[in-house]
Amino acid sequence: MLPPFQTALPIIRTLEDAGFKAFFVGGSIRDSLLGRPVHDVDIATSAKPEEVKALFKHTVDIGIEHGTVLVLYKGNQYEITTFRTESAYKDYRRPESVEYVDSLLEDLKRRDFTMNAMAMDKNGKLIDPFRGSEAIRMKRIETVGSPEERFREDALRMMRAARFTSQLGFGIEPGTKQAIKRHAPLIRHIAVERITQEFIKLLEGEHPYEALQLLQETGLLGFLPGLCDREAQLFSVLHPVLNELSEQQLWVYLVAAANPEDANAFLRKWKLPNEKRKAIVRTLSLFRMRAGRKWDPLMLYDAGEQTALDAEAVFCAFRRENPAPRISALRQAFQKLPVKNRSELAIDGKKLMALFSKKGGPWLKEMLREIEKALINGEIENQYEAIRRWVLCKYPQEKK
Secondary structure (H helix, E strand, O other): OOHHHHHHHHHHHHHHHOOOOEEEEOHHHHHHHHOOOOOOOEEEEOOOHHHHHHHOOOEEEEEHHHOEEEEEEOOEEEEEEEOEEEOOEEOOOEEOOEEEOOOHHHHHHOOOEHHHOOEEOOOOOEEOOOOHHHHHHOOEEOEOOOHHHHHHHOOHHHHHHHHHHHHHOOEEOHHHHHHHHHHHHHHHHOOHHHHHHHHHHHHHOOOHHHHHHHHHHHOHHHHOOOOOOOHHHHHOOOOHHHHHOOHHHHHHHHHHHHOOOOHHHHHHHOOOOHHHHHHHHHHHHHHHHHHHOOOOHHHHHHHOHHHHHHHHHHHHHHOOOOOHHHHHHHHHHHHOOOOOOHHHOOOOHHHHHHHHOOOOOHHHHHHHHHHHHHHHOOOOOOOHHHHHHHHHHHOHHHOO
């Protein structure tokens, strides 16, 4: 049994000593079988939420209406959820009500995919009624029971299937894939924030190309924010090289491929944070500039290292090239710049105002910019005296 489970054993024992059933469940079991890092250890139990709260000193009601209590124990957090079944779903997302049961099997039946419908007891024995371990061995994503029912219950599960494709590199079982095709329009009922959350995890995975391809093949892509009627142009630029890009770079790539009239407005449809939107739009602008010209020192300086690297990676991806060699060369070029940003200048605004005995104004911004250009182009060294002589020679009219 892996250390994260061993650390959580006292939780299981406390519940069992009180006469309740308790098991490890969910993604932690899946990840342990895959040899992936186990982070969040969740527990399912026959104990009701109030009974769980009575057994543990430190708890938080994070989802008590659905039977979940967060237990804080020795610096760790554990979600403990009562065995339950669910009523009919409303809005293709949430059950109208939940009913507590005494059966682990009934609880596992309500889960999305077979690989997530496994449990483990305190002795490390696997409980796998839906053959999730076999699905893992076959690298297959399949629903528990009817995929039609699972997706009508919760349409977000279709996005989760694509997300797991990216994270795990698994394929979709044919019947599950066909069900996504038939039910893709139901994603419209899901809050954009929830869709974006899954999409970001998809872009962060190791196989985003395969996941984006799945979204396109099932028609789900066209129901995502701002992508209606843009599926064909996106499909034309999907390529395995996308697996080399970071999440931030993939956003830039997808916006460039979708080519909306207003990139910022397009990203607002995804309800991304302001700072993230600004960074994507800035990198997109630089990518478009890069598409028409080669890098020069001033362009590289103005971009900043990370934004330049992101723009170059996207540029390479559109050319279907491995970005690694160009990224390495660009990083070396940036390191050779005499200064990396304005804060490294040997002179600043205060010194210039003192030198010319003038208050600040547009002239100051213009002069600092000219100093940057001269330094980057190798006309002067980044030393105060050298810069002082240069500006006095270039701007004699400014000196009173």
